[in-house]
Amino acid sequence: MKTIIYARVSTNSQDYERQIADLREYASRMNYEIVKEFSEKVSGAKRVAEREQLSELMNYVQTHKVDKVLIYECSRLSRRIVDFLSIVEQLNELKVSLYIHQNGLETLQPDGTVNPIAQLVLGIMAQFNSMERGLIRSRMESGYNHYRSEGGKVGRKEGYRKSDEDMKVQYAEEIKLLKKSYSLRNVSKLTGTSVNTLRKLQIFV
Numbered sequence: 001m002k003t004i005i006y007a008r009v010s011t012n013s014q015d016y017e018r019q020i021a022d023l024r025e026y027a028s029r030m031n032y033e034i035v036k037e038f039s040e041k042v043s044g045a046k047r048v049a050e051r052e053q054l055s056e057l058m059n060y061v062q063t064h065k066v067d068k069v070l071i072y073e074c075s076r077l078s079r080r081i082v083d084f085l086s087i088v089e090q091l092n093e094l095k096v097s098l099y100i101h102q103n104g105l106e107t108l109q110p111d112g113t114v115n116p117i118a119q120l121v122l123g124i125m126a127q128f129n130s131m132e133r134g135l136i137r138s139r140m141e142s143g144y145n146h147y148r149s150e151g152g153k154v155g156r157k158e159g160y161r162k163s164d165e166d167m168k169v170q171y172a173e174e175i176k177l178l179k180k181s182y183s184l185r186n187v188s189k190l191t192g193t194s195v196n197t198l199r200k201l202q203i204f205v
Contacts, residue, residue, distance in 0.1 A: 002033050003033065003034055004035060004038065004069045005020060005038070005039075005069075005070050006057055006071050007019040008044065008051075011041065012041050014041065016041070020037065023101060032070075040052065040053035043079075044079035047083060048078070069091060069096060072102060073101065077098075080191065082173045085123070088119075092107060100122070103121070105122065167201065173191060174201055175205065178201060178202060178204075
């Protein structure tokens, strides 16, 4: 049974060694062969294209024989519900099972079919992770507003504007959903991106 380990923490002050150690111990106990390990220090709210190690992992499973991907818990994969569910779907299509250690869940059953219970539970957990991300953003916005009220300035320098290519990379998932004729409000709910930003992205649809 060929497996990959993926571990992630959000900041440089954190350490993913415990995640890796626990996943290695589990793999050893199950007699799995670890063929590759990917780990990175990056926010779980970043898109897949902005996460080097996760992008490499997805490329690796498409070009190598892999049976399972082991992660410590759901939010290590992504806090963005669109990205999380998209990754699970891609792995399912490749017949690669995603194992979540904290919950003891696998996305595929031993015969390679989708595990319906895992799909239901992971969908709910992804929603909670997305809600938690929203709460974090809300607290940050509250802090910014307080800072502004005290005379501070936040945000980009005047005159700064992202290039079209940067926008396409940063908002690739949003553009994909807009091209599928999802409403601005639904895309905003799924991705956490503001409706005003989505309006700007319509030029790419």
